[in-house]
Amino acid sequence: MAIAPLKSLRHKLTNEPSRWVLVAVVLQTVGTIGLSACTFSSTAQLGGNAPVSQAAIVTLRFSGWQSNPNEGKLLGQLLRDFEAKNPTIKVKYEAINSEYMDVIRTRLIGEVAPDVFYLEAFEAPKLMKSGVLEPLDPYITADFHLEDLQPSLLRAFQLEGKLYGVPKDFSTLALFYNRRSLAAAGISQPPQTWDDLLTVSKRLTIQKPGGSKQYGFGLAPELARQQFMIQAFGGKLVNQYGYAAFATPEGVKGLALVVDQYRRDRSSAQPTDVGATWGSEMLGQGKAAMVIEGPWSIPYFKETFPNLSYGTAEVPAINGKQGTMAFTVAYVMNRQSKHKQAAWTLIRYLTDKQGMKAWAKQGLALPSRRSLLSELGYDRDPLYAPFVKGSAYATIWQAGENLPTIRTNFNNQFVSALLGEQPLPTAMKRAQDTANREIYLAN
Structure with missing residues (x-):
């Protein structure tokens, strides 16, 4: 035994x-x-x-x-x-x-x-x-x-x-924001709701002197940062049996907020879009005015961008609900x-x-x-x-022993939808089906 x-x-x-x-x-x-x-x-x-x-x-x-x-x-x-x-x-x-x-x-x-x-x-x-x-x-x-x-x-x-x-x-996770950028745009406080974040992001997306661009928001297109978005309108990451269940209308509705901001509003960017490796580097370099990151960014800013004037706030509420991730x-x-x-x-x-x-x-x-x-x-x-x-x-950030398989398939298809290679509902259905097939075969 x-x-x-x-x-x-x-x-x-x-x-x-x-x-x-x-x-x-x-x-x-x-x-x-x-x-x-x-x-x-x-x-x-x-x-x-x-x-x-x-x-x-x-x-x-x-x-x-x-x-x-x-x-x-x-x-x-x-x-x-x-x-x-x-x-x-x-x-x-x-x-x-x-x-x-x-x-x-x-x-x-x-x-x-x-x-x-x-x-x-x-x-x-x-x-x-x-x-x-x-x-x-x-x-x-x-x-x-x-x-x-x-x-x-x-x-x-x-x-x-x-x-x-x-x-x-x-x-x-919490919202980091550039105080000087918000002040220059006449914004007195960080957004409290996701609707506010979308509106504020448009105002903060500007062409800066010298030709560089500042996006309103820097996003991380991975499941570890998007699970609470899936849950915002009642969606679930997995079902009671441990299989992927995020491709429902409720789950897709929360994710659509991220995709629409990136594709339709053009007020957000991925780190790779601006030559950065992660969100806090975007904020420190002035390539994004707001990002959602963890407390590890505070010592990073102190050491790497000591002159950055920034603040933090809770992640803006979505559909009247507070949400964030814990690692x-x-x-x-x-x-x-x-x-x-x-x-x-x-x-x-x-x-x-x-x-x-x-x-x-x-x-x-x-x-x-x-x-x-x-x-x-x-x-x-x-x-x-x-x-x-x-x-x-x-x-x-945990959802049973199948989460590594679900994460890999989600990330691949979500980025594809973000880039406009396929509609978001199609991408999520494909990610869910592929993940569940792999889980079934593994068991």
Whole structure:
């Protein structure tokens, strides 16, 4: 029985589409997989502590990713602090910045996965169902204060009453706007409704001196940013059986707001249209006056565009409803870890109040402990407060184990409709049918 979950995962992953054709070859070189990965050992100087026998030291392998150098430095410091307080545990950390989940899945199949690793809510359902994660409930004690963690974030890592991950942080989406652009157009406040956003975007779309163009709005044409648009008029991303269900009139109605603005009004642009890589770069370069992004943009603007005068606001309401997305990542434990108690000690350290407080100070994401949102002042900070407010009604970026398949098909067809290659209802029907056919065959 102990190896049945692993066999199940191996069957699922090696029978997915072509991305797993080379898995056998990869397993032969699994020790060197992920060419962009970087590894560091955070062995601490124990100072005046009594010497610890090398035989008593446990070495944990820990994997995640790194969005910027500052994040890596902060995590390194946290791990050094952890080792200083836990001299019998050494942590070997590896940042995998390319094809992260492919690497993790392959290592799980090869039974060489790390003891602890990052897991996005988006990817969690399949791994939880496959049985390769260790349930954490037996390790959690009352003094960990599980009730302080955002309930919606915890639910993203629960299956059949068991908790498989502790969310380390989360991000919602909010509206960023260029204060000078709005003021120049005579606009006194950011739009409160989507109808207002469409109207304001037209006024903000201008030809600037020197020939460059500023669009009113910079859009991200991907499902992770459009799910709340599907839901705005009563649409659903998936049905009760986990199959794609977004191509209904209700779902298409919300998406049409995005497509019509881009094609008919010409008041929005994709990053690729203006030579940018993402929305906040568009805003910083003056190529869009408004974008919808996450709190990770705040440190980015401070470092890359320090002279940009901008503000944030909640995502404009659609059809009288507030909506946004929430993204979260948890620390999870490999069920095959040989050092489970030590692995939990690390997870607990990183997610208790003290460890999470040190991590959350960077401002890239929000702490998943509710007490820290207030203690660190995020709920009162003018730039961060809209993200905190959005957490009350945000849709978690998760929709069962078939979401990766649904996302790929949606993104391909939605961009096609955005470019005018086919009508939006046709594109969404094609995306839904293709996704559901692939899901059916995979099961």
